Amino acid sequence: MTWIAALPMYNVTPALDLEWRAWLVDVLRRVKPACRVVEPDEELHGFWRRPNLLLSQACGYPLMHGLHEQVQLIATPRFDAPGCEGAHYSSVLVTRADAQFDTLAACRGARAAYNQDDSNSGMNVFRHAVAPHSRAGMFFSAVLRTGSHLGSLRAVADGRADIAAVDCVTFAFVCDALPELARKVRPIGMTATSPGLPLIASDTVPPATIEALRDALNETLEIQPERAKRLRLQGFSVLSLADYDRIGQLEDEARAAGYTHLA
Structure with a gap:
């Protein structure tokens, strides 16, 4: 199986899209198996349900309206932005x-x-x-x-x-x-x-890989703090589906x- 990953949110300019892609590539380099960064070639509801999805962003509303049955929560970013409170x-x-x-x-x-x-x-x-x-x-x-x-x-x-x-x-x-x-x-x-936009993976991804992804997310912030600042990333929290009940x-x-x- 060829694993895939994409970050379809928060790309408000081409330059910011490149920043997010570079960060995602650095995350994936720290995780096995190998994974390919892609541009979703279908509507996101279908993309999020791909069995070979290793990492992507989703919205909390579809997550709690059926998507949670086919994906795992990896982490929720903590952003430095007015209106954010932790995750x-x-x-x-x-x-x-x-x-x-x-x-x-x-x-x-x-x-x-x-x-x-x-x-x-x-x-x-x-x-x-x-x-x-x-x-x-x-x-x-x-x-x-x-x-x-x-x-x-x-x-x-x-x-x-x-x-x-x-x-x-x-x-x-x-x-x-x-x-x-x-x-x-x-x-x-x-x-x-x-709760903010969750990072998700297919429910086919092994637990050890999920843990490796969580470690890699934080490592990439530490090695390039200036990039993290440009992306307004402060860290990541591991939330449960019960936390996302707030949306309902x-x-x-x-x-x-x-x-x-x-x-």
Whole structure:
């Protein structure tokens, strides 16, 4: 079996993509068996379920909606970014820099943008934040699915939407690498926190290899601290699926308030 690995998240620029790839290559050099870094050639739900997946990033929402049955948790990164608390993160609620909105409550009747229906940071925590303000399951006048956090930021910046929830790590990278885009938007709040994007492996990967991967993750931070700083990586925590139950809790609280989807 040829093992594969990919890091499909947080590549907000080509330069940052190269940084992540170089870090991943260094991690894999410390682990046997040999593994090939790839670009996912299918939608991520299928890619994450590949039996030869040695290492990848996933979103916590699909993890807790079936993916956990076919993968193992390796670790969860701890990022140095506003809105992160250890291995937990939140999303930044952003509007246009010149918009009149100063709070989420003031956005009633505005237009929302979000990345994907199964995103924890772009949809689930956003829904949870809006739920207390909704009336009969409604709050926004229109909702736009953009396909990515970067797409949501651009929709807000370009005036196609008024508010979006953006993973705080992504937003920190945008501030670092795309300052002109960051200047076009303005944070007006933060969502609740939940466990960050997990690093996963197929359930076919042996336990000894999982432990070797965990060791390699931390070793790569120690040997190149400047790169770790650019990637905003502080370390890794080993969380359980029970920790990720927090994501379902946020979903349940929104549904209990009668707000089942962004609307």
